[in-house]
Amino acid sequence: MPLKSFIDVPRESHFPIQNLPFGIFRPRTGAARVGVAIGEYVVDLAALEQKEHFALGQDRQLFSTDSLNAFLALGRPAWRETRAILQHLLAADTPTLRDDSALRDRVFYAQKDVTMQLPARIGDYTDFYSSYHHAHNVGTMLRGPENALMPNWKWLPVAYHGRASSIVVSGTEVRRPHGQIKPPDTSAPVLGPTKSLDYELEMAFLIGPGNSLGEPVAIDRAIDHIFGFVLMNDWSARDIQAWEYQPLGPFLAKNFCTSISPWVVTLEALEPFRKPLLPQDPAPLPYLHLTNDFTYDIHLEARLQTAKLNVPHIITRTNFQSLYWSISQQLAHHAVSGCNLQPGDLLASGTISGAAEESRGCMLELTWRGANPLKLPNGETRKWLEDGDELTITGWCEEDGYRVGFGEVAGRVLPPL
Amino acid sequence: MPLKSFIDVPRESHFPIQNLPFGIFRPRTGAARVGVAIGEYVVDLAALEQKEHFALGQDRQLFSTDSLNAFLALGRPAWRETRAILQHLLAADTPTLRDDSALRDRVFYAQKDVTMQLPARIGDYTDFYSSYHHAHNVGTMLRGPENALMPNWKWLPVAYHGRASSIVVSGTEVRRPHGQIKPPDTSAPVLGPTKSLDYELEMAFLIGPGNSLGEPVAIDRAIDHIFGFVLMNDWSARDIQAWEYQPLGPFLAKNFCTSISPWVVTLEALEPFRKPLLPQDPAPLPYLHLTNDFTYDIHLEARLQTAKLNVPHIITRTNFQSLYWSISQQLAHHAVSGCNLQPGDLLASGTISGAAEESRGCMLELTWRGANPLKLPNGETRKWLEDGDELTITGWCEEDGYRVGFGEVAGRVLPPL
Numbered sequence: 001m002p003l004k005s006f007i008d009v010p011r012e013s014h015f016p017i018q019n020l021p022f023g024i025f026r027p028r029t030g031a032a033r034v035g036v037a038i039g040e041y042v043v044d045l046a047a048l049e050q051k052e053h054f055a056l057g058q059d060r061q062l063f064s065t066d067s068l069n070a071f072l073a074l075g076r077p078a079w080r081e082t083r084a085i086l087q088h089l090l091a092a093d094t095p096t097l098r099d100d101s102a103l104r105d106r107v108f109y110a111q112k113d114v115t116m117q118l119p120a121r122i123g124d125y126t127d128f129y130s131s132y133h134h135a136h137n138v139g140t141m142l143r144g145p146e147n148a149l150m151p152n153w154k155w156l157p158v159a160y161h162g163r164a165s166s167i168v169v170s171g172t173e174v175r176r177p178h179g180q181i182k183p184p185d186t187s188a189p190v191l192g193p194t195k196s197l198d199y200e201l202e203m204a205f206l207i208g209p210g211n212s213l214g215e216p217v218a219i220d221r222a223i224d225h226i227f228g229f230v231l232m233n234d235w236s237a238r239d240i241q242a243w244e245y246q247p248l249g250p251f252l253a254k255n256f257c258t259s260i261s262p263w264v265v266t267l268e269a270l271e272p273f274r275k276p277l278l279p280q281d282p283a284p285l286p287y288l289h290l291t292n293d294f295t296y297d298i299h300l301e302a303r304l305q306t307a308k309l310n311v312p313h314i315i316t317r318t319n320f321q322s323l324y325w326s327i328s329q330q331l332a333h334h335a336v337s338g339c340n341l342q343p344g345d346l347l348a349s350g351t352i353s354g355a356a357e358e359s360r361g362c363m364l365e366l367t368w369r370g371a372n373p374l375k376l377p378n379g380e381t382r383k384w385l386e387d388g389d390e391l392t393i394t395g396w397c398e399e400d401g402y403r404v405g406f407g408e409v410a411g412r413v414l415p416p417l
Numbered sequence: 418m419p420l421k422s423f424i425d426v427p428r429e430s431h432f433p434i435q436n437l438p439f440g441i442f443r444p445r446t447g448a449a450r451v452g453v454a455i456g457e458y459v460v461d462l463a464a465l466e467q468k469e470h471f472a473l474g475q476d477r478q479l480f481s482t483d484s485l486n487a488f489l490a491l492g493r494p495a496w497r498e499t500r501a502i503l504q505h506l507l508a509a510d511t512p513t514l515r516d517d518s519a520l521r522d523r524v525f526y527a528q529k530d531v532t533m534q535l536p537a538r539i540g541d542y543t544d545f546y547s548s549y550h551h552a553h554n555v556g557t558m559l560r561g562p563e564n565a566l567m568p569n570w571k572w573l574p575v576a577y578h579g580r581a582s583s584i585v586v587s588g589t590e591v592r593r594p595h596g597q598i599k600p601p602d603t604s605a606p607v608l609g610p611t612k613s614l615d616y617e618l619e620m621a622f623l624i625g626p627g628n629s630l631g632e633p634v635a636i637d638r639a640i641d642h643i644f645g646f647v648l649m650n651d652w653s654a655r656d657i658q659a660w661e662y663q664p665l666g667p668f669l670a671k672n673f674c675t676s677i678s679p680w681v682v683t684l685e686a687l688e689p690f691r692k693p694l695l696p697q698d699p700a701p702l703p704y705l706h707l708t709n710d711f712t713y714d715i716h717l718e719a720r721l722q723t724a725k726l727n728v729p730h731i732i733t734r735t736n737f738q739s740l741y742w743s744i745s746q747q748l749a750h751h752a753v754s755g756c757n758l759q760p761g762d763l764l765a766s767g768t769i770s771g772a773a774e775e776s777r778g779c780m781l782e783l784t785w786r787g788a789n790p791l792k793l794p795n796g797e798t799r800k801w802l803e804d805g806d807e808l809t810i811t812g813w814c815e816e817d818g819y820r821v822g823f824g825e826v827a828g829r830v831l832p833p834l
Contacts, residue, residue, distance in 0.1 A: 123540075124582050129665060150663050155606050156597050160665035161578040161672065165541050165757050166630055175631035177754040180573050180702070189572050191702050191753070213583055213674070214592035214834070240754070246567050248546060248577035249666025252754035255578065257630070285597070285608050336608070337594040337657070337669040338834075340582050417631070417755075 002401060005090045006098040009039035014396055014405020017090050018272075020083060021228070021263035021406075024066055025114040032066035032117055035109070036086055037263050037407075042109045043086065051103070053096075054085060067121045068206070068264065072227050072343040075209045079227065083268055116171075116262035119230070120206055120344040122164045125258070126334060127202075127234060127348045129158040130325040134353040137365045154282060157325040157333050159350075162234075163255035167346065170231075170261050170409040176387060176416040177256035179240035193416035194237035196370065197385040201302045201316050201361035201393050202232040203406075204348035205327055206264055213340040219290045219332035223267065225341060226327060231261040231300075231393050231409040232348050238364055238384070260346075261393075261409040269404050273297045273397035277326050284329065287336055293326045298395050298406075300352060302361070305390040306380055312392060313376050315366060318352050318359040320395070387415040419818060422507045423515040426456035431813055431822020434507050435689075437500060438645070438680035438823075441483055442531040449483035449534055452526070453503055454680050454824075459526045460503065468520070470513075471502060484538045485623070485681065489644050489760040492626045496644065500685055533588075533679035536647070537623055537761035539581045542675070543751060544619075544651060544765045546575040547742040551770040554782045571699060574742040574750050576767075579651075580672035584763065587648075587678050587826040593804060593833040594673035596657035610833035611654035613787065614802040618719045618733050618778035618810050619649040620823075621765035622744055623681055630757040636707045636749035642758060643744060645683040648717075648810050648826040649765050650676040655781055655801070677763075678810075678826040686821050690714045690814035694743045701746065704753055710743045715812050715823075717769060719778070722807040723797055729809060730793050732783060735769050735776035737812070804832040 005017040015021065015037040025042050026032040033046035045063035048054065054062070062070055071078070089097055097104055129135055132149075135158075139148030152158065168174075176197055182189040208227040211217050217225060234254060241253030277293040298320035303312035330347055351361040360366045363384050367373055370383035385391065390412040396405035422434040432438065432454040442459050443449040450463035462480035465471065471479070479487055488495070506514055514521055546552055552575075556565030569575065585591075593614055599606040625644040628634050634642060651671060658670030694710040715737035720729035747764060768778040777783045780801050784790055787800035802808065807829040813822035 124580060152597075152599075152606070152660055152663070156661060158661070158665055159668050161580050161668065163541060163578050163756060164581075165759050165762070166755075168630070175755050178633065179754050180569075182569075188699065189569070189702070191704050213585070214831075216595065216834075237754075243569055244573060244575070245664070246569070247662070247666070248575055249664070251576050251578065252750075252756065255756040256754040282605065285606070287608050333669075337596050337654075337673040338583075338592050339580060339669065339672040342582050345582070414631075417633070 003087060004092040005038060006092045007039050007041060007090060012403065013039055014403055014407055015039055016402045017087060018402055019265060019269045019404045020086055021265045021269065022068055023119050023263045024068065024117040025109070026117060027109055027114050034063035034065065034068060034071065037111065038090060040111055042111055042114055044107050044109060047107045053089065054082060066117065067344065068119050069121050069344045072120065072206060072208045076224060079266060080268060083266065116169055118167065118169050119262060119264050122167055122346045123342050123344050125162040125164040125167060125346045126159050127162045127350060128325065128330050129350040130323045130330065131350055131353050132324040133322065133355055134351040134361060134365065137353060137360065141369055157330045159334065160249045162258065166255055167258045167260060170259055170411070172259060172411060173414045174235055174257040174259070174411045175414045177237055177252065178416060179237060179252045180243055181239045182243040189243055194240055195384065196238035197413060198236045198238055198363045199302060199385065199391045200234040200236055200351040201300060201318065202234050202348050202351060203229050203298070203320055203395065204232045204260060204346050205229050207341045207343060207345040207347065210342040211335055211340055214338040216338060217332055217335040219287060219328050222328040222331040225331060226267060228264040228266040229270070229406065230264055231395050231406045233259040233391060233393055233409050233411060234348065235259065259409050259411045261407050263407050265404060265406055270296050270397065272399055273404065275321055278324065280324070287332060288329045290328050293328060295321050295323060295326055296397065297321050298397055300393065300395040303392045305392070306376065307388040308380060309376060309378055315374060316359065316361050318354045318361055320352060322354040323349055323352060385413050387413050389413050420504060421509040422455060423509045424456050424458060424507060429820065430456055431820055431824055432456055433819045434504060435819055436682060436686045436821045437503055438682045438686065439485055440536050440680045441485065441534040442526070443534060444526055444531050451480035451482065451485060451488065454528065455507060457528055459528055459531055461524050461526060464524045470506065471499060483534065484761065485536050486538050486761045489537065489623060489625045493641060496683060497685060500683065533586055535584065535586045536679060536681050539584055539763045540759050540761050542579040542581040542584060542763045543576050544579045544767060545742065545747050546767040547740045547747065548767055548770050549741040550739065550772055551768040551778060551782065554770060554777065558786055574747045576751065577666045579675065583672055584675045584677060587676055587828070589676060589828060590831045591652055591674040591676070591828045592831045594654055594669065595833060596654060596669045597660055598656045599660040606660060611657055612801065613655035614830060615653045615655055615780045616719060616802065616808045617651040617653055617768040618717060618735065619651050619765045619768060620646050620715070620737055620812065621649045621677060621763050622646050624758045624760060624762040624764065627759040628752055628757055631755040633755060634749055634752040636704060636745050639745040639748040640684065642748060643684060645681040646687070646823065647681055648678040648812050648823045650808060650810055650826050650828060651765065652676065676826050676828045678824050680824050682821060682823055687713050687814065689816055690821065692738055695741065697741065704749060705746045707743070707745050710745060712738050712740060712743055713814065714738050715814055717810065717812040720809045722809070723793065724805040725797060726793060726795055732791060733776065733778050735771045735778055737769060739771040740766055740769060802830050804830050806830050
């Protein structure tokens with residue numbers, strides 16, 4: 001019999017009792033704390049902790065804090081225990097909360113009445129480049145289809161270190177950045193606002209327990225270090241990127257803002273949506289080989305809302321499953337040098353594009369560097385994002401009867417200073 | 418009349434009363450706290466704070482803490498006031514400490530009796546590539562002398578985001594990392610310990626007050642955000658780097674370990690050693706132009722101690738002054754996109770090489786990618802660093818009668834796991 005809550009959760013909700021994603025929320029009055037989403041509500045874990053509903057062998061301050069980092073450090077047994085307690089407390093046949101209206105008043109908040117914050121203090125942020133179709137499309141634009149992929153691409157999950165300080169939570173407006181741009185017809189670059197502001201549809205996972213500096217993580221233990229996923233929009237300025245990125249990679253083109261969704265969906269909630277990883281050729285080196293390596297079937301969409309559109313227009317429909325490299329491979333590769341991962345670190349997928357044109361995860365690919373502008377239903381066109389545009393990414397898994405969703409990550413473009 | 422302390426400081430010491438660098442130390446018993454170096458001693462600022470010798474308008478816990486971050490956030494007026502109080506308390510003619518042996522016993526520790534830690538919680542770490550000779554040498558090896566510099570190099574201070582979690586304090590041993598290496602004679606890469614472990618002689622500065630996300634920093638205010646300098650060794654694995662770095666820059670080749678010196682030398686202490694920035698051609702864009710832009714005259718050396726050498730052998734002699742881009746330019750460029758810098762962020766110079774062969778700041782350049790091995794005085798040779806080798810970087814400014822020095826950053830190479 002399916003798990004059911006005494007909280008009424010509509011069928012299309014992202015947050016049924018099977019999900020229970022973790023986040024940091026701030027009520028209208030009071031400090032930020034840890035919560036879990038169910039339906040239209042947030043469950044206040046700090047309040048439950050005070051009522052001694054958790055016995056994780058820790059001090060009582062695990063959830064009365066403005067980041068998940070302490071909880072992340074505890075690892076999977078504690079995460080599972082917390083999830084089991086919550087699923088029990090929220091179940092239709094458990095009277096503890098269901099029949100205690102005073103306690104319910106203290107523990108439940110309407111999501112519309114709270115402000116979400118970043119789920120963790122993110123120490124280091126790494127961005128992979130793990131979508132074959134994204135890498136192939138971008139490489140084709142730069143070097144032609146014969147040399148689209150660098151020789152290393154199918155041997156290792158390419159990645160770079162990103163900027164952690166400018167990661168913001170969904171809803172934060174993004175200021176169009178300035179940077180050096182090199183017009184094709186002049187010998188000198190100019191400083192100005194980017195003329196090719198882009199989104200990148202990505203997902204990212206939060207690190208739980210870390211590894212010590214100098215000690216790699218075996219691929220069959222990689223999952224032990226991963227807590228859960230958020231949606232990510234890795235805003236990018238393509239003209240700045242084109243001029244600055246050689247030889248050391250993107251810098252100002254990416255470090256002005258990266259947006260993530262506030263609710264972290266756990267690997268436990270994603271378990272029913274595991275799928276086999278797509279075949280890899282050449283076979284990965286042994287440190288990247290995991291028998292029965294897997295991915296997840298996660299539907300992903302990007303919607304564009306211009307100032308003039310009546311309703312947002314879906315411009316990307318893709319799936320997490322199309323990524324070439326698995327999260328176990330990404331983590332094992334990241335740590336093979338002995339690089340120490342820490343609770344709260346964020347590892348992102350890179351833009352997730354599929355084979356179909358509609359599955360391309362950024363404007364760069366969708367418009368082929370501006371050559372084929374997007375046509376919107378009201379007659380507007382877009383080569384790149386314009387001031388006032390709002391870009392929203394959403395994602396969900398679907399089973400008979402319920403969804404495990406990620407909510408959304410949204411951001412509106414502000415004009416340059 | 419020159420400033421003089423009642424503490425006896427030898428002429429060649431790095432830490433006279435003119436310097437007073439800040440760091441975090443741990444006595445044999447007790448918690449880590451903020452200290453300042455003078456001669457062979459550390460002054461315990463937490464102890465002085467308890468005695469109410471500082472009146473910075475803050476709570477009393479500014480120095481009873483294991484990082485400089487809170488102090489960094491206060492900005493230059495507070496830094497200057499603290500320095501003035503310390504120079505007064507340590508001056509030869511101030512009796513407060515000089516004549517109170519009980520207080521001196523509480524406030525002074527011998528440096529040899531304490532353990533130094535990282536000076537700050539480093540949120541984000543950025544590495545520039547600001548040495549013309551380094552970039553030119555590396556570019557010449559990769560692309561020949563005609564195309565040595567990328568077209569952007571003289572227009573902007575090229576940089577990339579590095580890994581913050583693996584920054585360690587001087588004395589920490591560095592484990593030879595594993596990574597993917599592509600032998601020239603095979604079609605597939607292999608996983609193995611790097612065969613071309615290198616050091617990079619760098620300096621790095623710590624950020625004080627930050628800027629808000631979306632708000633650039635004007636170049637004439639850049640210095641307000643900079644607290645002081647440390648020495649840095651950006652350990653690098655050249656074979657891993659060669660295979661992985663395209664198109665997104667270095668990753669595993671650098672993220673296994675980066676070492677810094679424990680004492681942060683303030684801009685105030687460096688003031689007497691300012692020098693005009695070398696001429697730049699082409700003229701920088703206005704946002705990078707500062708009238709009377711400056712650098713510092715800092716002598717820098719790298720010493721190699723092998724297991725067999727009787728004394729360390731100096732393999733690099735260079736100077737901070739040879740850098741093409743100034744620290745004001747680096748900071749203004751970093752923030753021009755609106756990227757938010759935060760207290761405790763670390764911005765590094767990149768390898769500091771001069772025009773002379775002996776001034777090359779890494780083995781890659783010194784041995785020209787292994788083609789011309791270093792010859793050591795005892796007959797040993799080195800293409801790259803070997804297990805058991807210890808690499809030490811030191812640096813100092815010199816005036817008539819005193820030095821303002823940085824101490825050193827040292828690390829010994831451990832064999833691979």
